[in-house]
Amino acid sequence: MDGAVTLYDAVRRAARGGPGRCAVEETGGGSATYAGLLDLADRMAGGLAARGVRAGDCVAFGLRGGIPYVALVLGVAKLGARYVPLLAGFGDREVAEALRRTRPVLLVADRAVAAPGLPAVSPKLLAEPGPAAAAPGGEGGADRAPQAGVFRILWSSGSTGFPKGIAWRQDAFVAERRRWLADTGIRDTDVFFCRHPLDVAHATDLHVFAALLAGGRVVLADPAAPPAVLLRQIASHRATAMSALPRHYEELAAAAAPGTALPLMRRALCGGAYVGAGTVRRVRSALGAVLHEVYGSTEFGLALGDIDGRGLVPVAGVGARIEALAGSPGTGELVLRSDCTSEGYPDDAAAGRRTWRGGEFWTGDVATRTHDGGFRILGRLSEALATPAGPLLAPVLDEEITATGAVAEAVALPRRTDGLGSEVVVAVRPEGAVPRRSPRPARSCCGTGCGAASHAWTRCRARRSARWTSRCCAHGGGCGDRLPCPRQRNPLVMVPGLAATGRFFSDAAAGLADRHRVVTVELPARRPDATVRGAAEELAGVLDRLDLRGAVLLGWSLGATVAYEYLDRFGTERVTALVSVEQSPRLTPAPDWPHAAFGSLDAAGAEELGAAALAEPAAFAERLVRGSFAAGTEPEPGLVGALAAEALHWDPRACAALLADAVRRDFRACVAALALPVLFVHGARSRVYPTGVGRWLAGAVPGAELRVFEDSGHLPFIEEPRAFVRAVADFVARSAAHG
Known part of the structure; x- marks a missing residue:
């Protein structure tokens, strides 16, 4: 990490070519030049120092977002302190736990946060001139020695309990961002459109500091704005780059009027979930934008990207390999290595030891190599099951089981969550049953030949935008006759009509499943703006997601x-x-x-x-x-x-x-x-x-x-x-x- 500087100094360097250029805009009307943003950061750093914040101290953020948030991050970095956001979704208990783990000395907030006993100040008051203690380094001048200490703690998703804090040093963060910017071809003329809350890495890393470290401009939008509004803002602000989840792009494409085009959008980055070919086609058709898939995490940073059409390949400076799963050569857990990554979980040493091993980051994601040498992400390791035809992800099995018509809901839970196994517990709610509190054992085949025990209790999984189910015949591979084998060939894709569900096809689908895999794809029954075109795009997305080929398409009405x-x-x-x-x-x-x-x-x-x-x-x-x-x-x-x-x-x-x-x-x-x-x-x-x-x-x-x-x-x-x-x-x- 030669040439490392503080985040504040790195942004100041990027501003030297044009301090009067716009650095940050808000879709609500506010804006700040590079000079204005750095001046606000200087005043906030002075306000922090005047309130006793020193290098290594932690400052808690309870902020809505906007220009003051960006300036405060730079002010904290300038002091060599660290910040931790108190997420808007945190209740009083979560706030108390976050404060206990991070021990901040000051809260900067523009919304109500329950933090009794912790000194608090608004960002506006923090930036007001007063008898402030001098912030280290002053304004301008030579770059200071990089602060090697942690400068921020962001939160994991919390899918396995209270979110884990993820710590990053300034020098590692700046070096990792600069490598990624060079690898992605970001320019000082780029305009990033950010639709995410600033409390998460998706906003700060892929938008705010991607723009500011390149000398570009970032536009901060309201995360709650409707897709049609966001689409107009992307066009009016002449955005050239953004990053979003596949569903976000799907929403934008669905909201696009005929003739809509985003000709300036040259870096439409997409990650956070598998990016199907159908999504890529729909976005290109509706918006004229080409999606570039990226892969990374808050813990590791950006690891893989598909910028020039070669598939997901490692970013410069990142090593990637696959730790093969038993009996599945070529498919396994994705393992990464970089010298510019986070410090892990300071409040969870056990999780850190599981995730970082031998200098490598074990992602917990299942991947395979593509024919052109890139990587394809298949899903989470904890959701992978062994089948005779290769790994099967549990969410797909959920839909397969529901397709039998015997149950209303199903969730497959692999017994083994540290690798590929064939035993699975299946939680189901039978048709017409009232959800029960206590489990009742039952026996059924899971479709993998294991004959695992299942239990009849309810746990609902969010439905996909296109509701689909699948069933197929037993083919001698160990599958029982009650539940489907998801690998049968000759798929028959059935699409019911207006005001109909897949249940209309129950008898026919059961009869046809004796010879074929049957997939039922319902029309968009919950979309008030449903169209024939949108329904066809959802159908294409299901075929892409299931990778169905040679399908027979059956549409009724x-x-x-x-x-x-x-x-x-x-x-x-x-x-x-x-x-x-x-x-x-x-x-x-x-x-x-x-x-x-x-x-x-x-x-x-x-x-x-x-x-x-x-x-x-x-x-x-x-x-x-x-x-x-x-x-x-x-x-x-x-x-x-x-x-x-x-x-x-x-x-x-x-x-x-x-x-x-x-x-x-x-x-x-x-x-x-x-x-x-x-x-x-x-x-x-x-x-x-x-x-x-x-x-x-x-x-x-x-x-x-x-x-x-x-x-x-x-x-x-x-x-x-x-x-x-x-x-x-x-x-x-x-x-x-x-x-």
């Missing part, structure tokens, strides 16, 4: 519309055949189109349907379900009630929005251009599509097949389930043989 959109936008890289069930490529009539929904649905009628869904959701659901059965039949009341109850899982606003978007679309040209095997399935007694649209579809697509179910309406997979399963299975077999 509006699910078929989404399938058309998917094929039009994403092509056939992952899909080899299509089954379109009871859908018209255009839902409203036209002079050349007699095949509207319900025979004559027009824009006004669609608007009335959406209004009915909003005004009386239960009545709308029952009418929709009842009208989907074959004309001239009286469906079983219990079945109608069950399906209508499933329909009520939808947010009525999502239902109305998706219908309104769908009636504006015309997929006739898209369907006619399909160049893959297609089976069109229709009910001869359908009240939803009574005009024989299936014949038009079969004639429009060369080589397409048409199957009409004589005793069915809009629900052939429910009304004639055995015949439906045979028809689909036979088509898939023919398609596979043809391919």
Whole structure:
């Protein structure tokens, strides 16, 4: 770490080329030049010194953010002191524990913080001139010797208990940031857009001091601002760089109006979770921005990056290797090494010994090498299970178990959390069961052949943006017949329609799972701004996440519309055949189109349907379900009630929005251009599509097949389930043989 200086001096050096240039902006209107920011830091350092803060002392922050926060970090660094943020989410107990562990001598706060007995001051008062003691080094002058002591303590996620404090020295931090800036190609003309609270490393390390150490500019946004507002701010501030989680970029893409583009965004960094190809495509399509995946942690700093398209490769100065898991050569725990990293956990020596071993940082993440020599992060080691086909992450198994239809919720908990094991405890809540406090043992196969014990108690896991489940047949690999093996080939991806869930497909999916892996992907039932395009993008994300190839896409009703959109936008890289069930490529009539929904649905009628869904959701659901059965039949009341109850899982606003978007679309040209095997399935007694649209579809697509179910309406997979399963299975077999 030759040439190390304090953080304050490093920023002052970066400002020499233009002290009058803007350093920090707030989307609310405030701004500070480099000269102004350093002047505020000087005054705050003087205020700290006047209140007795010395090198090595700890200062607690209870701040909302903004320019004063940035200046105070620099003031603390100038003194050689350290700071610790008291997170906004901390309650009184957490604050007391944080104070006990870090022992600050002063609290600087602009919000209420319960810290009895600890001297406190506001940032405004701290910066006011007064009889302050001189801060070491004064203003300007030669760089001071770097402070080797700790200058900050940030908090871990706290997923295993109270968050652990993570300590960084100034010299290591400045050196690590400078290496990363050089490796990433950051310039003094870059404008970083920060949407994160300043209490976390994602904000300070990848935005604030990335910008200030490069001589650039950082824009501080309100973390609670809606995506559409953030998108406008990114454009108006002419941002060229930012870092966010995949879901943040997904939200921005979903909020983008047609024609939106961010042509100046040259470093859209993305990490914190696996970055799927679908996310990359959607962001490029909606925003015109190319995502660059990065990998790191608050403990280690930035370790890997994909800046030039080579995949995730180590940052300059970082060593990376994989500690192979037993029986899985090429896949294992990612282990890192660097001479510019944190001091670990000063308040948890045991955790430090587990994480830092032999001068290396053991990440706890499972990774594999890619064909081009880079790394791919698969997930947490504590969630990995051994299967005959390789490691399987527990969250995927959760969805596999739920797909059996026997349980409402499932959480797989590997018995072994220090490496790859085959034993798993599965916590489940059966369908219709009231959550219990005490566990009740049961036996089931986990899909790995272990026959591990499971327990019926409830622990819910957050649902993904696209809700999907999966099931498949036993194939002689040790899997039982109750739970699925997640590695079966020939996947069949089923997409239900408007106001429907995967439960509509229960019987058909169970029958088809005897031969195929069945994945059910539901439409965006909880998004008030749902669109066909957005649903197709979520579908693409699931296929990417599961890495499904050679899939047969089966869409029913509006699910078929989404399938058309998917094929039009994403092509056939992952899909080899299509089954379109009871859908018209255009839902409203036209002079050349007699095949509207319900025979004559027009824009006004669609608007009335959406209004009915909003005004009386239960009545709308029952009418929709009842009208989907074959004309001239009286469906079983219990079945109608069950399906209508499933329909009520939808947010009525999502239902109305998706219908309104769908009636504006015309997929006739898209369907006619399909160049893959297609089976069109229709009910001869359908009240939803009574005009024989299936014949038009079969004639429009060369080589397409048409199957009409004589005793069915809009629900052939429910009304004639055995015949439906045979028809689909036979088509898939023919398609596979043809391919």
